[in-house]
Amino acid sequence: MxxxxxxxxxxxxxxxxxxxxxxxxxxxxxxxxxxxxxxxxxxxxxxxxxxxxxxxxxxxxxxxxxxxxxxxxxxxxxxxxxxxxxxxxxxxxxxxxxxxxxxxxxxxxxxxxxxxxxxxxxxxxxxxxxxxxxxxxxxxxxxxxxxxxxxxxxxxxxxEPAEAAGFLAVQPASWLPLGTAVLERLRLFGITTIGGLAALPAHAVQAQFGTPGWRAWLAARGEDPTPLRPRPFEAERVIEVAQHEPPLIGREAVTLTVEQLLGRALRQPRAVRRFVRSVRVRATTEGDQLWERTQVLREPTGDRDRIWHAVRPLLEYAEYPGPIATLELELGGLTAESGRQSSLLDAERVRRRDQMDEMVRHLKLRYGLSPVARMVEVEPWSRIPERRWALMDYDP
Amino acid sequence: MVAHPRTSMGTHGLRPLGLPREIVVVVNQLGLPSAILRGSTVLGIAQVEELWRVSEAWWRIDALARTYVRLLLDSGRLLTLFHDDQCVPDDGWYEQRY
Structure with missing residues (x-):
């Protein structure tokens, strides 16, 4: 087997x-x-x-x-x-x-x-x-x-392989891997079992139904040539999940959370110094409705800003089916360890940002959590003051 | 088999700003504040400047219904309070800074 x-x-x-x-x-x-x-x-x-x-x-x-x-x-x-x-x-x-x-x-x-x-x-x-x-x-x-x-x-x-043809012969033809129109034609020809198709000459089936018909004929004889296409190994993807109670209503809050999930996903040991080929974002509402988008990057990259640049438009124009209870972000198609030559003329601003990130990493190591936060707009239009702004951990 | 990569769940550090603070209020017969108790100090109210109501997500279990009042205190300071309408009039008063 x-x-x-x-x-x-x-x-x-x-x-x-x-x-x-x-x-x-x-x-x-x-x-x-x-x-x-x-x-x-x-x-x-x-x-x-x-x-x-x-x-x-x-x-x-x-x-x-x-x-x-x-x-x-x-x-x-x-x-x-x-x-x-x-x-x-x-x-x-x-x-x-x-x-x-x-x-x-x-x-x-x-x-x-x-x-x-x-x-x-x-x-x-x-x-x-x-x-x-x-x-x-x-x-x-x-x-x-x-x-x-x-x-x-x-x-x-x-x-068992020896009994495959006999087993398949008595099964209904509607189970064959063919389109509805082809199955209807088979029915009109009086072929109601898989064995009925297998009994026909290969050339006749191929002449009538083309390559899909020929493949179905092989399958009907227990000789299906379709290979298995395994999904990528776990090591090639990284998933981060956030649950929200109460659910997120504002688009900005969803966007901010996904941005944070992206940062966390890229920091996972499995993703460090590796490039990402695709990003999938899945949002689940409290009523179990689903919103899902996958963005395949133009070229593999490990740069957070470039990935975010590709993902953000998906979120900004998203029409969610309801308040979001769970957000999931998956980085897929991780490459082998990769690097990119940085510029000799890095701007001062980037250098300062790097210094601050390094300092916050040290503080996080010392205190167990990032003591620095940044203020973000969540629902600036809200009539409820505590929903307008929030502090988000600054977690480089 | 490689362990599942899902990490522990959480809200990932979004902490709301401007959360209301509970406050002790003495209400009059109309259910409006007539004085505010802050520790042993009583703050007198000169006038109710404005009154409005906010009701959101009434269809949910955690529906929100508040009655806001902007008060002019005897000291001349303005103070915004709200009453959580799911509480009795004497209870459920909060100070909120806009």
């Missing part, structure tokens, strides 16, 4: 049902934040012909007793992260293909997990039990995904 797939189908809806299990047998529709369209629905709702993409008004007309739940992207993202970490406990090579669909390369783990049941147990124990994830183990990526789909919730299903 080379590849594991940990799967929670319809992750957003699964998160809702994990919190409110009594809804599992009721017609429930998960909608977008504006409550305009159905994103997902339970099998009971599907009986009323409700399907993803349907306007909510039509859905409620089809099923008057429909229970409508608004999506909470931050909660879904947390669950997706928990699944990634679950597979990360057994293998460093983990790919997050989609929210709720994670793959791991299991090669070389025989010494750690001599029996397969030990391996599956380690993964399932690490995963959030409330979501009842399914685990598929197989020789190829596609077969592992189908094995996970075929497994019972909270259970594992392993498919």
């Amino acid at each position: 080379l590849i594991a797939c940990l799967l929670v189908p319809s992750l957003g809806l699964a998160c809702v049902l994990a919190e409110r299990p009594h809804l599992a047998s009721r017609p429930v529709a998960l909608t977008d934040m504006g409550q305009s369209r159905v994103l997902d629905c339970t099998s009971m709702a599907a009986r009323y012909n409700i399907r993803p993409g349907l306007p909510l008004r039509e859905a409620t007309a089809l099923c008057p007793s429909l229970i409508v739940v608004e999506e909470r992207p931050a909660r879904t993202a947390r669950a997706a992260e928990a699944l990634i970490e679950a597979l990360g406990t057994v293998s460093p090579l983990v790919e997050a293909a989609a929210p709720g669909e994670v793959y791991a390369d299991l090669r070389g783990l025989d010494g750690l997990y001599p029996r397969r049941d030990l391996l599956t147990h380690a993964i399932l124990v690490a995963a959030p039990a409330m979501l009842r994830p399914r685990l598929g183990l197989a020789d190829t990526r596609f077969t592992a995904a189908i094995a996970a789909r075929a497994a019972a919730p909270g259970e594992a299903r392993a498919v």
